[in-house]
Structure formats: structure tokens, C-alpha cells
Amino acid sequence: MGSETPLKLPFIDFSDVDQNSTNALNWDLTKSRVHQALEEFGCFEASFTDISPELHTSIFDSLQQLFDLPLQTKLKNRSQKPFHGYVGQYPQVPLYESMGIEEAPVLEKAESFTKILWSEGNPEFCTTIQQFSEKLSKLDQIVRKMVLESLGLDKYMVEHMCSTDYLLRVMKYKGPETNESKLGLNAHTDKNIVTILHQNQVDGLEVQTKSGDWIKVQPSPNSFIVMIGDSFYAWTNGRLHSAYHQVMMSGEKARYSLGLFSIPKAGYVIKAPEEVVDEEHPLLFKPFDHVEFLQFYYTEAGQRAQSALKTYCGV
Ligand SMILES: O=C(O)CCC(=O)C(=O)O
Ligand SMILES: [Fe+2]
Numbered sequence: 001m002g003s004e005t006p007l008k009l010p011f012i013d014f015s016d017v018d019q020n021s022t023n024a025l026n027w028d029l030t031k032s033r034v035h036q037a038l039e040e041f042g043c044f045e046a047s048f049t050d051i052s053p054e055l056h057t058s059i060f061d062s063l064q065q066l067f068d069l070p071l072q073t074k075l076k077n078r079s080q081k082p083f084h085g086y087v088g089q090y091p092q093v094p095l096y097e098s099m100g101i102e103e104a105p106v107l108e109k110a111e112s113f114t115k116i117l118w119s120e121g122n123p124e125f126c127t128t129i130q131q132f133s134e135k136l137s138k139l140d141q142i143v144r145k146m147v148l149e150s151l152g153l154d155k156y157m158v159e160h161m162c163s164t165d166y167l168l169r170v171m172k173y174k175g176p177e178t179n180e181s182k183l184g185l186n187a188h189t190d191k192n193i194v195t196i197l198h199q200n201q202v203d204g205l206e207v208q209t210k211s212g213d214w215i216k217v218q219p220s221p222n223s224f225i226v227m228i229g230d231s232f233y234a235w236t237n238g239r240l241h242s243a244y245h246q247v248m249m250s251g252e253k254a255r256y257s258l259g260l261f262s263i264p265k266a267g268y269v270i271k272a273p274e275e276v277v278d279e280e281h282p283l284l285f286k287p288f289d290h291v292e293f294l295q296f297y298y299t300e301a302g303q304r305a306q307s308a309l310k311t312y313c314g315v
Contacts, residue, residue, distance in 0.1 A: 006215075006216070007209065007213055007215045008215065009037075009041060009043060009044055009045045009207065009215055009217060009225070010033065010036070010037040010040075010041060010044040010045070011044065011045045011046075011047070011223075012030060012033050012034060012037065012044050012045070012046050012047070013030075013046075013047045014030065014046050014047060014048045014049075014139060014142065015047060015048070015049045017030050017142060018138075018142070019138070019141060019142055019145060027146075030146065031146040031149060031150050032150065034143060034146045034147065034150070035146070035147065035150040035151075038147065038228055038240040038241065039239065039240060039241060040210070040241065041207070041209065041210075041241065041243060042207075042227060042228045042233075042240065042241035042242050042243035043207055043225055043226060043227035043228065043243055043245075044225075044226055045217070045219055045223050045224070045225055045226075046139065046196075046223060046224045046225070046226050047220075047222060047223050048136075048139050048222070048223070048224055049222065050135045050138065050139075051132065051135055051136070051198075051222065053221075053222070055128070055131060055132055055135075056221060056222065058124070058128045059128055059129075059132050059198075059258065060200045060256055062124070062125045062128045062129060063170050063172065063200075063256045063258070064256065065125065066099065066117070066125070066170065067097060067170075067172040067256075069117060071088075071089075073117055074086050074088070074097075074099065074117070076116050076117060077099050077100070077113070077116060077117065079100060079102070081291070081294070082294060082295070082297075082298045083098075083100065083169070084100040084102060084167060085099070085100055086098075086099050087099075092186070093183060093184065093185055093186065094174075095173045095174045095175075095176060095182065095183075095184050095249055096171065096172075096173055096184055096185055096247075097171065097172045097173075097174075098169050098170060098171040098172070099169070099170050100167050100168070100169045101113045101129060101133075101167070101168040101169070101170070102165070102166075102167055103165060103166055103167075104129055104130060104133035104166060104167070104168035104260075105130065105133040105134040105137045105166055105168075106130075107126075107130050110126050110127075110129050110130035110133070111126055113126075113129075114126040114129075129168065132168075132258070133166065133168045133260055136196055136198075136224070136260045137166055137260065137262075139196055139224065139226070140166075140194050140196055140260060140262050141161065143194055143226055144160065144161065144193070144194060144262070145157065145161075147232070147236070147240065148160060151236060151239060151275070151276060152275060153273055153275060153276070156273055160235075163264055163265055163268045164192075164193055164262040164263055164264055164265060165262075165263055165265055166260060166261065166262055166263070167260075167261045167263055168258060168259070168260050168261075169258070169259045169261060170256075170257075170258050171185075171255075171256065171257045171258070171259070172254055172255070172256055173185070173202075173204060173247060173249050173254065173255040173256075173257075174249075174254055175202075175249060175250075175251050175252040175253045175254055175255075176249050176250060176251075177251075177252055178250065178251075179250050179251065180250060181248045181249070181250045182248070182249050182250065183246070183247075183248060183249075184204055184246075184247030184248060184249040184255070185246055185247040186246060187208070187244050187245065187246040188244065188245070188246070189229065189230050189233075189242045189243065189244055189245075189307075189309075190227060190228075190229035190230065190242065190261070191229055191230045191231060191290070191293065191294055191297060191308075191309075192229035192230075192231055192232075192261045192262060192263040192264070192290070193228075193229055193231050193232045193235075193261075193262040193263065193264060194226065194227070194228060194229065194232060194261075194262045195226075195227045195228075195229055195259050195260070195261050195262075196224050196225070196226050196227075196259065196260045197224065197225040197227065197257060197258070197259050198219075198224050198225075198257065198258050198259075199219060199255060199256065199257040199258075200255065200256045200257070201221060202251075202253045202254065202255035202256075203216065203217065203218050203219075203255075204247045204248055204249050204255050205217040205225065205245060205246075205247055205257075206245060206246050206247070206248055207225075207227075207243050207244075207245045208243055208244040208245065209243075210241065214246075227243065227245070228240045228241065228242050228243070229242055229261075230242050230293075230308075230309045231263075231264050231270050231290050231293075233309075234270055234272065234284065234285040234288070234309060234313075235270050235271075235272055235273075236272065236276055237272035237276040237277055237281055237283065237284055237285075238281070238284045239276055239281070263290065264289075264290035264291075265290075266289065266290070266291040267289065267291075268289070268290070269287045269288070269289060270285075270287060270288055270289070270290060271287035272284070272285070282315070283315050284314065284315060285309065285310075285313045285314060285315060286313045286314075286315060287313075288312065288313045293308075293309070293312050293313070296308065296312045297312075
């Protein structure tokens with residue numbers, strides 16, 4: 001009793017890996033670990049030293065400053081697209097608040113977001129958000145490049161890389177002020193291509209394994225959780241896993257987290273390449289547009305479905 005080792009996500013070190021790597025051996029080794037982790041768990045913990053400890057500190061100072069703004073100000077962050085603007089005050093998830101910053105790695109976009117909330121500007125906030133997103137987008141690109149290479153899909157590299165936009169979503173979960181575990185964010189699979197999560201030192205993220213166990217994720221301050229979304233799962237014809245995950249909170253401290261989401265552009269049709277479809281791996285999903293799928297996901301039927309993706313476009 002109690003002697004079982006707690007389940008852990010695979011840990012992969014990216015400190016010596018870059019896209020134009022001259023160290024081919026290191027690239028190939030890391031690539032095979034990435035492939036294995038994404039096949040089995042749909043996610044892994046990444047050590048990525050491009051985000052300095054100073055940037056780590058300023059990003060969480062910035063988040064606190066942002067969520068400390070009056071509700072009326074935060075509500076100014078609106079978007080036509082679901083979950084892109086301010087989200088909060090939901091009775092189902094009372095601890096949760098989030099805001100979306102579209103194309104945060106692009107300086108002008110980070111500036112226009114900043115201007116919405118601080119009419120007089122806030123250069124420090126803007127630079128921090130932009131630099132963090134830009135650096136993290138490099139990790140997103142490395143992982144996607146490794147996935148395509150490991151599946152022998154190199155010829156789709158340019159098309160694939162150009163078919164997405166970035167959204168940085170910043171989140172705050174209030175501490176529930178009890179030691180009982182309370183729901184911070186419902187169990188879900190992400191709907192995009194790749195998500196990279198980072199948190200302050202308050203844990204809460206849980207990821208479900210294929211056999212149904214929940215892993216309590218305990219990342220170190222300089223690590224990131226890299227996770228596959230349903231669109232990448234569909235595009236690879238199920239070769240990668242897209243994991244259910246949720247946030248559970250306890251105690252007094254607030255949890256701040258950020259997710260950099262690579263999201264298929266509206267109008268781009270997600271269709272598994274013929275190389276990943278064969279007798280052993282029959283086509284799982286009909287081609288679909290991510291934005292239309294997202295719209296379905298937020299309907300009553302989409303929310304009720306066990307798998308919104310299967311209900312929407314399963315073969
Ligand atoms: O806060 C987290 O760590 C997870 C957030 C999440 O799963 C999401 O925004 O999709
Ligand atoms: Fe998620």
C-alpha cells in the first residue's frame with residue numbers, strides 16, 4: 001500500500017536542440033523521445049532554457065498585474081472567436097479566469113492588446129508578453145518539425161508550419177481556501193495543434209493516461225508542458241494521442257498559468273496525408289475546418305459529446 005511510484009510524464013531536455021542544429025545525433029535522439037512521448041501520453045515535460053529566470057519572473061509579475069485590473073477593464077478584451085477574449089465569472093468553474101492575446105509573438109499585436117487594457121500603454125508588460133511568446137513559439141516549431149520528420153511527412157513541412165496562428169492564453173485560478181480539491185478547469189482535450197503550458201509554482205494540472213489514470217503534473221520552474229491537440233491528432237490520423245486534462249485546485253495560493261496555442265487558420269482544411277493512412281490505419285476523420293469544428297464544440301451537442309471530434313467528423 002502506498003509504495004507505488006507516482007505516475008510521471010516523460011521529461012525531455014531541449015537545452016541543446018535548435019532547428020538548425022548541427023548536432024544531428026542529439027536532434028534525432030530528442031526526436032525519437034518526442035515521438036514516443038506523444039504517441040503514448042500525448043504530452044511531455046520539456047526543459048527549455050531559452051526562457052531566462054528573469055523572463056520567468058517578469059511574466060508572472062505581468063500576469064498578476066493583468067488579473068489585478070478591474071473586471072470592467074478586463075472585459076474590454078473581446079473576441080468573435082470562442083475562448084479568445086476574456087473568460088471568467090463562470091458558475092461551473094468559479095476559480096477560473098483567462099484572457100487571450102492573439103498573435104502575441106508579433107510586437108504590433110502585443111502592443112494593440114496592451115493598449116486595450118492600458119490606454120496610456122505599458123511597454124514592460126508588452127515586451128514581456130511578446131518576448132515570452134516568441135521564444136516559446138520556437139519550441140512549438142521544433143516539436144512540430146520533429147513530429148513531421150518522425151512520421152516521414154517532411155514534404156508537408158512548409159504547408160503545415162504556415163497553416164497556423166498563435167494565441168497566448170493567460171490564466172488565473174483562485175485558491176479555493178480549503179484543502180479539499182476543487183475543480184479549476186473541466187476535463188477536456190485541446191482542439192488545436194500544439195499547446196505549451198507554463199505555470200507559477202502552484203500545481204494543479206492533471207493529465208489522463210490512456211488507461212484512465214490521472215497524473216498530477218509537477219513541473220519545475222523552468223519546464224513547460226507540451227501537449228497535442230485534437231487537430232494534430234486528426235492530421236496524423238491518430239498516430240499521436242490527444243490527452244484529457246483538467247485543473248484541480250486546493251489551498252490558498254492563486255495559480256497563474258500560460259498556454260501558447262498553435263491553431264489552424266480559418267479556411268485551412270485539416271486532412272490526414274495519404275502517407276499516414278493505410279489498411280492498418282484507416283482514415284479516422286473526414287477533412288474539416290478547425291474554426292467550424294470549434295463552433296460545433298461550443299454548441300450543446302458539442303459539449304455533450306464524449307468526443308466532439310468523433311461526433312463532428314468521425315468516419
Ligand atoms: O492552466 C493549465 O495548466 C491548463 C490550461 C488548459 O488546459 C487550457 O487552457 O486548455
Ligand atoms: Fe487544455
